[in-house]
Amino acid sequence: MFHKVERPTTSQVIRNQILAAITAGTLKPGQRVPPERELSAMFVVSRPALREGLNALVLAGILERRGSQGTFVAESLNTSILGSSMQLVPVRAAREAIEIIEARRVIECELARLAAERRTDDDLDAMARLLEQLGDCEDDNPRRAPLDFDFHAALGAAAHSGILHSLQLSLGQKVLAIMRKAIYRPKANADGHREHTGIFTAIRDGQGERAARIMKEHLEKLEDGVRIHMETHAVFAAHGESDDV
Template sequence: MPFQRIEAERLSQSVVKQIEQLILRGILRPGERLPSERELSERLGVSRPSLREAVAELQSRGLLATRAGAGIYVADVLGSAFSPALIQLFAAHEEAVFDYIAFRRDLESIAAERAAVHGSDTDLKVIDAILGKMEVAHRKRNPADEAELDAEFHLAIIEASHNVILLHMMRSTFDLLREGVFFNRQQMFKNRTTRDLLLDHHRAINEGIQARDAAAAKAAVVEHLDYVEEELTLLNKAAKNEDIARLRYAHETER
């Protein structure tokens, strides 16, 4: 008969599974510090030896990492998504920027569609709250804060889609965006007219999701990223024109 004896699961394995799920679902993020051993054992209701055994297993599998004198952290599991050589290649070639926007347009439009359908009421509150912060930053004319909140807004939508593969894939690419590998996001927020339009786009995306109108949410994301692509094309053209103008000016002053 195909039956096997059921054995009680060790407490350490229960701890391993819980931490695995928190990392998988994006609740515990790369680089995030875990509570102290005493606090974590109390929260989980397990002994310190059981906790240490679980942590040791997760460390051996590369999910947790120890920093000397600083505690236990979630490992930078997203760092393996792109090699340093590939990151340098992205930064050196303009076509990577537009391929990246196309990639985002395809996947984020699907994420917005899913968020409108599968997002919980709390998911939608988070998205709406971030939009509120964007509006405050907009009034304060703070391009750096507005650009950072822009990334948080899109990631909140991806989280609300409840697809863990999509979540980790997009988080890794947003980390590169924050580092300026693809383009400097703050450039787009320096122009008042552009900033107004970008905020309107985010309002439209939010309205579609809050209304649970999947088609409207998806269309709003596509419109937004089409506009980003157009603006970056113009910025790149203007930068090239300025380079040529400086060469002319330098030549004229030398004559």
């Protein structure tokens, strides 16, 4: 019924204020965000805390960096679509997804390590086929989500550890619907594909510790994406975009 009330971090407050400015139309798609020095003075925060907040929004595809030009609200961002997309996954479901991802991180890092030791040629072929299919659908979230699940499942099978693999599949099924609707954004898709490729390469080359490390980083980024979704949902709800909690 209840859950722990957590104090927002400085970077979360920064993210929420920037999201609120985008929602209100103060910051528009394609518009340049003030330089870090100005933002740091406006928020009265340190530059590292500011960068953490900005980096999270870049990861979510809401902001984009253009080299020396600075940071901009993503050109392709449609605030009405973003607002409606937040309605698709309730905060309570996203909160559950975070707990699932935490469990997956423990299980799948070990599966990646074991897969590097035990994989067969058939296992590698199955993973390689799925990796190629994932690369062909970076902009097709409904298609990509089940392929992502299948890739992780193939990795789990390559570990040849029945109980761990069963746990992985059970957890993966629970989060699949949420991944399909709300997690993926263009930059996250591209980053995810690079991480999948790194995991596959490490497993193929028998580098178990490297495979586990990349898997850990991959799932931590996914967890960050879910947290940003929850915070974005809260901002849109505060502005009347969604009633789902």
